[in-house]
Amino acid sequence: MIRIEGLSFRYGEGDFQLQIPELSVEAGTTTAFIGPSGSGKTTLLNLIAGIIKPETGRVETRDVEVSALPDPERRRFRVTTVGLVFQEFELLEYLSVLDNILLPYRIHSALDLDDSVRDRARSLAERVGISDKLARYPRRLSQGERQRVAVCRAVLTDPPLLLTDEPTGNLDPVNRERVLDILFDYVTESGTTLVSVTHDHEILARFGRVVDFRDFHVWGEGDDTGGGA
Amino acid sequence: MTDTLYLAWRYLAFHRVKTAILVAAITLIVFLPVGLRVIVNQSSRQLTARAEATPLVIGAKGSPTELTLNTLYFSSDVPARTTYAVASEVTATDLARAIPMYVRFRVQGQPIVGTTLEYFEFRGLELAAGRQIAVLGEAVLGSRAAEMLGVGPGDYVVSSPESVFDIAGVYPLRMPVVGVLDFSDSADDDAVFVDVKTAWVIEGLGHGHQDLSRPEAAAGVLRREGNVVVGNAAVMQFNEITPDNIDSFHFHGDLSGFPLTAVVVVPPDQRSSALLQGRYQTSETNQVVSPSEVMDKLLGTILTVEKFVIAGAVTVGMATLATAFLVFALSLRLRRRERETLFKIGGSRTAVATVMASEIVAVLAVGVLSALVLTFLTQRYGDVIIRALIR
Numbered sequence: 001m002i003r004i005e006g007l008s009f010r011y012g013e014g015d016f017q018l019q020i021p022e023l024s025v026e027a028g029t030t031t032a033f034i035g036p037s038g039s040g041k042t043t044l045l046n047l048i049a050g051i052i053k054p055e056t057g058r059v060e061t062r063d064v065e066v067s068a069l070p071d072p073e074r075r076r077f078r079v080t081t082v083g084l085v086f087q088e089f090e091l092l093e094y095l096s097v098l099d100n101i102l103l104p105y106r107i108h109s110a111l112d113l114d115d116s117v118r119d120r121a122r123s124l125a126e127r128v129g130i131s132d133k134l135a136r137y138p139r140r141l142s143q144g145e146r147q148r149v150a151v152c153r154a155v156l157t158d159p160p161l162l163l164t165d166e167p168t169g170n171l172d173p174v175n176r177e178r179v180l181d182i183l184f185d186y187v188t189e190s191g192t193t194l195v196s197v198t199h200d201h202e203i204l205a206r207f208g209r210v211v212d213f214r215d216f217h218v219w220g221e222g223d224d225t226g227g228g229a
Numbered sequence: 230m231t232d233t234l235y236l237a238w239r240y241l242a243f244h245r246v247k248t249a250i251l252v253a254a255i256t257l258i259v260f261l262p263v264g265l266r267v268i269v270n271q272s273s274r275q276l277t278a279r280a281e282a283t284p285l286v287i288g289a290k291g292s293p294t295e296l297t298l299n300t301l302y303f304s305s306d307v308p309a310r311t312t313y314a315v316a317s318e319v320t321a322t323d324l325a326r327a328i329p330m331y332v333r334f335r336v337q338g339q340p341i342v343g344t345t346l347e348y349f350e351f352r353g354l355e356l357a358a359g360r361q362i363a364v365l366g367e368a369v370l371g372s373r374a375a376e377m378l379g380v381g382p383g384d385y386v387v388s389s390p391e392s393v394f395d396i397a398g399v400y401p402l403r404m405p406v407v408g409v410l411d412f413s414d415s416a417d418d419d420a421v422f423v424d425v426k427t428a429w430v431i432e433g434l435g436h437g438h439q440d441l442s443r444p445e446a447a448a449g450v451l452r453r454e455g456n457v458v459v460g461n462a463a464v465m466q467f468n469e470i471t472p473d474n475i476d477s478f479h480f481h482g483d484l485s486g487f488p489l490t491a492v493v494v495v496p497p498d499q500r501s502s503a504l505l506q507g508r509y510q511t512s513e514t515n516q517v518v519s520p521s522e523v524m525d526k527l528l529g530t531i532l533t534v535e536k537f538v539i540a541g542a543v544t545v546g547m548a549t550l551a552t553a554f555l556v557f558a559l560s561l562r563l564r565r566r567e568r569e570t571l572f573k574i575g576g577s578r579t580a581v582a583t584v585m586a587s588e589i590v591a592v593l594a595v596g597v598l599s600a601l602v603l604t605f606l607t608q609r610y611g612d613v614i615i616r617a618l619i620r
Binding site for chain 1: 232233235236239240242243244566567570571572573574575576577580581
């Protein structure tokens with residue numbers, strides 16, 4: 001599903017440098033990236049999603065070398081192949097819950113917003129228990145409800161790859177479990193590949209594989225790969 | 230594109246107060262100088278046209294502007310009174326036609342213009358309904374006055390007391406409306422025309438009351454001294470002139486001493502005009518003014534003021550525009566994360582910028598459009614506004 005080879009990335013002229021000689025994630029698996037702040041976990045998610053490009057090396061997702069795609073193609077790839085969930089939910093305050101879920105279809109011309117998409121959005125909302133809040137604005141939702149909206153938005157396009165960045169970082173234990181249940185149920189049912197950045201060691205048991213960015217030690221299913229972050 | 234506009238619309242609708250303030254600011258920036266220009270153009274055209282159609286006005290010494298505005302536009306600032314004798318004098322010279330004007334009273338804010346039938350001929354006013362004034366106490370209304378008061382031929386209008394606390398002052402007179410004039414797009418449309426003598430009756434210089442020689446009026450007799458009957462306060466005065474009581478109406482004193490606010494003078498030629506002006510230039514009690522000269526002076530002042538106002542409006546406009554620009558800039562800055570989110574989930578930087586640019590363009594467009602609508606309304610109803618301001 002994801003293959004990374006000889007990757008090197010640096011923000012401008014800063015000290016931070018991410019180097020990953022090799023890393024692969026198999027399709028349909030669940031992987032957690034852990035490590036201290038600033039170790040490059042989120043940066044790697046952005047590289048996999050094609051939001052940023054590496055200085056050197058390859059990032060390949062579903063046999064597509066994302067890092068080599070021109071900007072429009074990378075955006076098209078992102079909107080059709082990747083679902084993103086952020087720690088701060090990143091919902092638009094001026095859009096209703098339904099419009100927030102439909103946002104990928106409004107922001108990219110490659111996707112056609114029709115009734116079937118709206119029906120799917122409603123169905124997802126019902127599944128995560130927010131169907132009665134579709135007309136509300138995000139500020140009138142609880143943290144847990146907001147993250148559920150963000151999950152719906154991320155999976156609306158039925159992406160084969162779901163990237164989540166601290167999806168439970170702002171949630172209380174009850175909502176954390178609920179959101180994780182939703183994510184893992186979805187992943188199990190759809191066969192979607194899940195890669196998640198987290199600081200929460202309590203949830204690591206749910207993942208099939210954990211990649212530690214501290215020493216770039218990888219354990220769990222699959223082979224270890226060396227490198228440094 | 231539809232989705233981009235939808236997102237922009239949702240943003241503006243969600244922040245409706247901020248949007249409304251920005252739209253109002255843009256509207257004012259555009260409308261203030263443009264609207265002012267329109268008003269000044271219309272007022273100068275209107276003031277000049279009516280002034281040029283009124284050759285000379287004679288009135289008591291005082292403010293020429295007040296005299297002209299009251300005579301031409303029936304403004305509520307009543308000039309010092311001259312007398313009916315002036316109208317007779319002008320007529321006696323054979324140098325011009327003299328049209329007496331007494332513009333002091335109101336009917337619910339509409340000016341009562343006491344004059345003669347010559348005024349209608351002079352202004353070219355035609356009847357749209359009913360007939361002309363025939364006897365004392367009748368009124369003919371301008372088209373807008375009829376509309377404002379909701380009356381027509383067969384109805385009545387009542388003069389308004391100048392002060393409700395002045396119990397010894399002017400009594401209201403109930404007047405039948407006998408005609409309504411055609412729309413003339415002038416101050417005449419707002420007027421309630423009566424015979425000048427009716428205006429004097431409203432002032433209390435003429436009145437009608439019970440015939441004290443009749444037995445039913447005995448209670449109103451204070452004393453009898455030969456043929457002279459002196460009435461007391463119980464004598465019933467008529468507040469309406471009807472065919473039954475019109476004969477009881479009479480004036481005390483010499484009519485030539487009765488008040489007028491002005492006499493419109495219409496000389497047939499320049500020579501007569503010059504002679505008349507020369508005659509009144511030396512008068513100690515009266516003045517003769519050329520309305521077009523008075524209006525030219527007034528317009529000169531208005532244009533000077535307009536320049537200052539426009540300069541001020543432009544300065545304020547620039548400051549407001551800079552503030553609006555700052556609001557947009559700060560808003561864009563505050564929305565950096567939103568832009569990043571849209572970009573991360575697949576929106577191009579151009580599409581994201583288009584959403585935000587659409588919001589700015591929409592605010593500017595609605596602001597300019599509102600200003601254009603206001604300008605159109607100002608143009609459409611400018612005459613009414615100007616007349617209301619003058620009154």
